[in-house]
Amino acid sequence: MALSVGLVGLPNVGKSTLFNALSRAGAEAANFPFCTIEPNVGVVPVPDARLDRLAELAGSAKVVPAAMRFVDIAGLVEGASRGEGLGNQFLAHIREVDAVCHVVRCFDDPDVIHVRGAVDPVADIAVVETELLLKDLETVEKRLDRSRRAAKGGDRALRDEVEALEALRTHLDGGAPARSFPGELEPGVRRELSLLTEKPVLYAANVAEADLARGNAASAAVAALAAERGDVAVLVSARVEAELSELDETERTEYLAELGVEGSGLERLIAAAYRLLGLITFLTAGPTEARAWTIPDGSTAPRAAGTIHSDFERGFIRAEVIGYEDYVALGGEAAARDAGRLRVEGREYVMHDGDVVHFRFNV
Ligand SMILES: Nc1nc2c(ncn2[C@@H]2O[C@H](COP(=O)(O)OP(=O)(O)O)[C@@H](O)[C@H]2O)c(=O)[nH]1
Ligand SMILES: [Mg+2]
Incomplete structure (x- = not known):
């Protein structure tokens, strides 16, 4: 099952705008085996440029990215713990997610009512x-x-x-x-x-388009708070994300360059969630598919094999591993093997991010 991140925050901070943009971006990604399940649940592919390169070299028929589930958790208002707003409904949703993404309003807009009067993310x-x-x-x-x-x-x-x-x-x-x-x-x-407060927290400071490259005073306050607590904060602009989700690849690159930012908010959110949850990605590649798999950092080879199939973990014999850099530099599996860059690893092997793996197992 895909990792899940719940979007929480006060009303009118941009949760649904962000959620819709992320879901739309996910729905449009090619070959993606998931879709929006419920109106407030969307599954989004984890962007990973390595997969396309891998598929090219391995002649894979398709690319299967890792997935992340986003849940738009509405109804959190002052007094919610006593049943105000949607009361207890949102609590159940929070219990189900792996991490909480706390969306905070760091944009000024007289047309959008601020439930607490003024932009003050720390108080929110x-x-x-x-x-x-x-x-x-x-x-x-x-x-x-x-x-x-x-x-x-x-x-x-x-x-x-x-x-x-x-x-x-x-x-x-x-x-x-x-x-x-x-x-x-x-x-x-x-x-x-x-x-509820046990869940790892990621703050998404929702800023105006013009502030996305450098942030503003409000988002700086959020970043300071996060640093103080050992939580993680990222800059996003729900508006920008909504626009990005409507553009094609070329337009997207142009727009991001114009804004002076590296990648999309989706990419920043996902990277931050991986960091927060201590996750890494390993890869598999063959004629059928090139695929990314998510595991906790520190996972051993059998445990990684178990994410593909529980039988793989039980019957684990060995892992044949090529680092992604070697795989690409040498031009594929056969060449990497010939160059002596394919390693045979046993049960104790601790997986690295970007390992390209074949598991050998008994069934
Ligand atoms: N100016 C501006 N308005 C935004 C931004 N994000 C959301 N909004 C507006 O704020 C209002 C509430 O947004 P919504 O996503 O429904 O907030 P939610 O209550 O947290 O789900 C809508 O009118 C949005 O168009 C933003 O980044 N900038
Ligand atoms: Mg909403």
Whole structure:
């Protein structure tokens, strides 16, 4: 299943504009096996220029990029934790995603009402995070009640759990997100709590077209906040993204050059999400397809094989690996093999970004 990123933020910050642009860009990518599933869920191919090059050299019939799922999570307003706006609906959506992309308004526009009166992204972020924190506090309190009752029997593990939960409650109560909780919480308990502020956060500072190249004071404040917390921030312009999604390749390149930016917001968001989640890409190439696969950085070869098929992981024998640079510089698999650049790796091998791999396995 594709990784998923949930777009959250106050109303009128540009979430739906961004979501629609990303979905449209995804729907238009050639040979893409996914499509928009629900009105608020879109699957987008992960842009990777290496794939086309690989397909050319391997004579692959098609290219299959990795995928990322974007979910437009509406309804987060002040008071949401108490059921205001769409209330609890958005909470369920947040629990389902791998990372949260917090869209913040960093553009001025008298025609678009700002729900809090003026552009102040740091204050906006605080409003949204407070709602998530309040909900998490409620979740932790409930669990604490239950664990306290259970711990009365004197069970050591349960008493430790109560202690850890109390520390977590104090942490949240002080306004800090669960993801920065330094204490020890049993992985099982952590999973069951499924706290909203545990999700990795990526801030998307939505700026006006003219500010996309260099940002503005508001986006700088967002970047500073992110840096302080170890979160990640990127600049996007929902408007620009909407226009890009309507252009062809040549027009897109021209428009980006005119704006003075390197790539699209989609590319920046995806790269940031990979960084945030500690993900890398490995590649496979053959006559049928050239394909990109996403794995956690640090994955061993059998684990990587398992993302293709669970049988590959169970029956893993070895991996035959060529680095992407070698593959391209030498002009393909056969040439790389002849040049001694094909490595045979075993179970302990830790995968690198850009490895071009054949897995050998027993079934
Ligand atoms: N000027 C300007 N307006 C924007 C931008 N992004 C969104 N908007 C406008 O803001 C309004 C709300 O946008 P929408 O995407 O629906 O926000 P949402 O409530 O967060 O989903 C719409 O009228 C958009 O056209 C932007 O980058 N610049
Ligand atoms: Mg919306």
